[in-house]
Amino acid sequence: MSEPEQPPAPEGPSSSYAQMFFIFVILGVVGINGKDSWWGVIPHLLALGILAVGARESLSRKAFEHILKQYPRETREHYRVNSLFSMVVVPGLVWLFLGAPALYYWINH
Numbered sequence: 001m002s003e004p005e006q007p008p009a010p011e012g013p014s015s016s017y018a019q020m021f022f023i024f025v026i027l028g029v030v031g032i033n034g035k036d037s038w039w040g041v042i043p044h045l046l047a048l049g050i051l052a053v054g055a056r057e058s059l060s061r062k063a064f065e066h067i068l069k070q071y072p073r074e075t076r077e078h079y080r081v082n083s084l085f086s087m088v089v090v091p092g093l094v095w096l097f098l099g100a101p102a103l104y105y106w107i108n109h
Contacts, residue, residue, distance in 0.1 A: 016086050016087070017085075017086050017090055020054075020086060020087060020090060020091040021090055021091065021094060023050070023091070024047060024050075024091040024094040024095050024098070024099075025094060025098065027043040027044075027046060027047045027095070027098075027099060028043075028047075028094060028095060028097075028098025028099045028102070029098070030043040031043040031044050031047075031098070031099045031102040031103065031106075032098065032099075032102045034102075034106075035102045035105045035106045035109070036109070040102070040106045041103070041106060043099070044095075044099055044102070044103045044106075047091070047095045047099055048095075050091065051087075051088055051091060051092055051095070054083075054084075054087030054088045054091070055084070055087070055088050057083065057087065058080055058083035058084045058087055058088060059080065059084075064076055064079055064080075067079055
């Protein structure tokens, strides 16, 4: 008896894990180096802004419809999970370990 044919995996846009990881490492290092100065809050604001925009775009119906035009077999769930991990979860964890302690120090200093 043959196995049932599996539907093809959704084909969608490539994720940007490495790029976002690299950007947030740079923002974290700049935030650590600026923790004794007034400009030290700027990389943290940029990081939090990027996370907010990434979350909004990941959950946006309009952004998904735009992707759906380019990749008709893409599913909303696949797009949402892939986008949230590459734009929010991975960079958020990098900022949590690098940026948050420096921001905490900057606020309490």
